Amino acid sequence: MADDLTPAEAFGALADERRVEILRALDATAGRASSFSALRTRVDVSDSGQFNYHLSRLRPHFVERDEDGYRLTAAGRQVVRAVAAGRFTADARIEEFEHDSRCYCCGATLRVSYRDERLRFHCPDCDREVLNAGFPSSGVRERSPAEVVDAFARFSYHRVSQAREGVCPDCSGPVAGRVTENVPSTIDKPAVVVFTCGVCEGAVWTSFGGLATYDPRVRSFHRDRGIDLDDGYYWEFAQCLSGDFTTVNSTDPWRSTVAFPLGDEICRARFEGSDLVAVEPSD
Numbered sequence: 658m659a660d661d662l663t664p665a666e667a668f669g670a671l672a673d674e675r676r677v678e679i680l681r682a683l684d685a686t687a688g689r690a691s692s693f694s695a696l697r698t699r700v701d702v703s704d705s706g707q708f709n710y711h712l713s714r715l716r717p718h719f720v721e722r723d724e725d726g727y728r729l730t731a732a733g734r735q736v737v738r739a740v741a742a743g744r745f746t747a748d749a750r751i752e753e754f755e756h757d758s759r760c761y762c763c764g765a766t767l768r769v770s771y772r773d774e775r776l777r778f779h780c781p782d783c784d785r786e787v788l789n790a791g792f793p794s795s796g797v798r799e800r801s802p803a804e805v806v807d808a809f810a811r812f813s814y815h816r817v818s819q820a821r822e823g824v825c826p827d828c829s830g831p832v833a834g835r836v837t838e839n840v841p842s843t844i845d846k847p848a849v850v851v852f853t854c855g856v857c858e859g860a861v862w863t864s865f866g867g868l869a870t871y872d873p874r875v876r877s878f879h880r881d882r883g884i885d886l887d888d889g890y891y892w893e894f895a896q897c898l899s900g901d902f903t904t905v906n907s908t909d910p911w912r913s914t915v916a917f918p919l920g921d922e923i924c925r926a927r928f929e930g931s932d933l934v935a936v937e938p939s940d
């Protein structure tokens with residue numbers, strides 16, 4: 658079965674330029690099956706036996722065959738996407754610029770830079786890194802610095818949104834959330850939530866405060882008091898990045914509470930493990 662391919666075998670199957678060309682040619686058919694001869698013409702390998710050998714190395718994991726011809730599998734499509742996304746951009750970099758978002762701690766305008774496929778948010782007044790997060794270099798291409806930050810905000814929002822609903826944003830596999838004390842250095846918290854995919858083992862990190870901002874009850878608490886949580890970036894909310902509003906009530910099992918004070922009212926989101934189990938007030 659296709660699932661039985663080891664990583665070494667998968668890389669071996671792709672370790673030839675012509676095989677990657679075959680995948681790209683199949684991708685260009687937009688899901689329609691391609692016959693052996695049509696495919697060979699597109700890839701331009703004149704020796705039929707050699708072409709057949711390369712094609713066979715891609716089956717069944719990356720290419721499938723039925724009575725209509727050859728098609729990409731989901732894994733084959735992912736290879737084509739990854740090759741396309743990584744093609745131009747290995748050392749994309751943006752020099753530090755002033756971005757129109759505020760330090761959650763002191764309110765100063767943040768400075769942002771991008772290198773090594775990481776976006777870094779620095780507060781000049783607190784003189785510290787507020788956020789340091791991975792962002793693929795394809796997200797930087799053909800965008801102005803401000804557009805890069807907006808793209809990053811949407812990218813992060815939707816990754817966490819999908820993960821918390823149990824779907825891996827990378828491969829659509831099932832993900833499970835758990836609490837971990839292995840906290841990224843720029844997050845000032847005792848513990849965070851990590852969603853890990855059971856298929857591709859990709860991980861999506863977020864904080865209890867970050868998770869709470871997705872909850873409709875937390876959102877309506879703010880909306881009813883004139884605050885739309887969509888106005889602003891998540892890193893501007895102290896609940897997302899700092900530990901100041903998060904209380905760990907117990908560690909075995911993990912129970913924690915995130916507070917959102919607004920005027921003289923407070924909304925509290927209570928977690929058991931990585932699950933948000935209650936919001937108070939509950940109106």
Ligand SMILES: [Zn+2]
Nearest residue numbers: 760763780783
């Ligand atoms: Zn600051």
Ligand SMILES: [Zn+2]
Nearest residue numbers: 825828854857
């Ligand atoms: Zn996955």
